[in-house]
Amino acid sequence: MPMTLTLTLAASLLLPVQAVPQSSIPAHKLKLILCKTEAQAVAFAASMASGKTEPIAVNLVNQADRSEVCGRYIGRAVVETEKTENHSGSLFMLAGLRFVEDGALGWTASWVAPFQGAQLERGA
Numbered sequence: 001m002p003m004t005l006t007l008t009l010a011a012s013l014l015l016p017v018q019a020v021p022q023s024s025i026p027a028h029k030l031k032l033i034l035c036k037t038e039a040q041a042v043a044f045a046a047s048m049a050s051g052k053t054e055p056i057a058v059n060l061v062n063q064a065d066r067s068e069v070c071g072r073y074i075g076r077a078v079v080e081t082e083k084t085e086n087h088s089g090s091l092f093m094l095a096g097l098r099f100v101e102d103g104a105l106g107w108t109a110s111w112v113a114p115f116q117g118a119q120l121e122r123g124a
Contacts, residue, residue: 027076027100033058034106035070038094041107042087044070049090049111076100084112 033054035041040061047057061070081096091112096105
């Protein structure tokens with residue numbers, strides 16, 4: 001009996017947290033370039049940061065992956081994940097966006113700065 005009571009109590013404390021529907025987070029209307037993975041989003045942002053135009057940066061990433069993996073998205077999405085990532089000495093802000101229409105996850109990244117040790121430095 002005490003084991004059943006303990007499990008019931010634990011379940012009642014944990015389940016409401018996990019049962020929060022994603023629809024409680026407001027969806028935003030977006031028009032931007034999204035990629036299928038974090039790595040593709042970082043590659044796109046790195047191309048943009050190096051002076052490539054948006055269409056050229058999209059083509060470079062798509063050609064590297066031998067398929068269409070980054071492209072313009074117009075619609076409604078919810079920000080599901082936001083994080084900062086150090087990739088090859090550069091700092092990127094990543095956001096994972098969940099599409100309202102089909103539930104797919106898309107990624108966007110923006111270049112922040114080169115990263116060297118404990119300091120952030122902008123520039124060459």
